[in-house]
Amino acid sequence: MYKIAMDNLSALFQKIAESNELYLPIENCGQVNYGVWSEDADVNIEALKTVKSPKDAFFPQSENLYRCDKEEKKISITPAQLKDQNFVVFGMKACDIQGVEVLDKVFLSDPVDTFYAARREHGTIVALACNEPEETCFCKVFGIDCSDPKADVATWIVDGELCWKALTEKGEALTDAVKDLLTDDSAADAKVEEKKAEIKDIVEKLPYMGLSLEGWGSEVVDEKFDERFNSPVWNDLYKPCLACGTCTFVCPTCQCYDIKDYDTGHGVERYRCWDSCMYSDFTMMAHGNNRNSQMQRFRQRFMHKLVYYPINNDGMYSCVGCGRCVEKCPQSLNIVKVIKAFENQGGEK
């Protein structure tokens, strides 16, 4: 295992940025979000959660697909360039890494999304174990171990030092590139094990640890599916929902997008941008909208995460328990309350 003093991290970032674009948590006007590193950026890798998840690095909120330009009677079409520069996402937590796995199953299965695939190919993820999990965290419910994140490189903050371990070829390559700044320390292994145990201890004490996923998942088919889908519980749950997109836009696994045209005056720029199932025109087609009430749209979000996605992906849930929606919903609704509501009422009336 390698290590580097926390005080020396800016040198590490500088070194990484020499040959890569570097995304990491940056504080701007009081909020921490992933952004591109620069020397004067206010880096804050100790923040447990960024407001938005780091999924932007692989699936940006908006990106151009192609542009059409009109010159007299000629129309030319120029596809947007795929990502061709290597980049590093530094400090990703275990929940957000599983979030990327959720996106992979959507975007890398046939037909492969070339924009996403290019970013995955050029991106290296440096994971960071969670230091002090919070009451809104429930990753363990989905089988995630936040003390031992699996990515290209895994890191831990222990006693003012960042312990560093490469786990993949990409990770080895990055380690080689920054080796001058790292010290090899065989004693670090034991310290990291201690740290992991400490984190696991805290995780056990988190209030959402007892959350049960019984009644959700890939087994919810046939009558069970109809019962859940048609349950009267949804009618109570959705009521305070403002129909804003906060939960979907801070979520590391929400992957729905809309494709729109921007009129450039002499042509069209076709782009895609995140969509939200909370919005009134979500999946609207020529015939209209097939979910025309907020209850239906609200139900869509949670059924997708906890039933549809697992059915289509070997039981994998598309919630990773990061707790961002728990923190950010203006009305204090969230996926945990939804799961609990069915737990309490059986949901199978």
Next chain:
Amino acid sequence: MQELIARAKELLADGTVARVIGWKAGDLPYNPEPAYFEKEEDFDDFVYNSFCGANLSKLMIEACKLEGKTLVCLKPCDTYSFNQLLTEHRVDRDKAYIIGVGCKGKLDIERIKKQGIKGIKSIKGAEITDDAETLTIDTLYGEKTCAFKDAMLERCHVCKGKEHKIYDEIIGESKDTKDAERFAEVEKIEAMSPEEKFAFFQKELSKCIRCNACRNACPACSCRKCVFDSTKFDSQQKANVDSFEEKMFHIIRAFHVAGRCTDCGECSRVCPQGIPLHLFNRKFIKDIDELYGEYQAGEEVVERGPLTSYTFEDAEPGIVAERG
């Protein structure tokens, strides 16, 4: 809170109201949610404490379309919003039974967390009956304390007063929590150079994720179909796709609610990125005060506000050039 529950149950039982809009206890010490109560047993979860910051007046737009009266719990500042909705004929006074609930300032969990308090297990001092000046917070990382004042929502620091402007009855004591000048922040920005102003707002608005929480929570944003949601115009945008969103969405919204915004502060409370959106609205309020005479939207139900009536004394458009 018990008095409030008892009274609400009574009004439900005698048929005065068909439902109650209040708050339901959350599953963490600080996350109660707005909720409807229709049966006696629903009240097991009813809560009213210092984390009940949500302004429930906007929910009355839909509630007024339902059969029977709806009891709604409004804090002093929420009653301004209700009056403004009445002014705009968006709610029906006859369909509402307003209980003015006492308020001694509402808490902002983000401000508590900003002080490095995390792993929260319980919070003492947030009860409505409590007059504690300090919150005692039990966390996974030990016991912490935080001054009540330091945890208050921005809007409470510029409290409009403890008086309910419209109600059927009042339950509970209120307190004026004002300890800052309402226009101090606006004046600071006014004093900036145009370049500084631009940089300030661009930096703040660059965080915007276009979730529309500000718009959807805003009691003044009550259009049935927002122009930004309409597929018929180019104005429909879902992301910060270009500088338009950063600069224009919030400014257009501020113009649209000018003269109608009561400064309830919901926009800033709900913003997931902590953008001080109320500053736009407060600038308009300050300008209206200066150009048309002091005016507080929602203080009473009015026929016409300063921007919807015309007098010979009104400011001429040329004022823009004069003020620079």
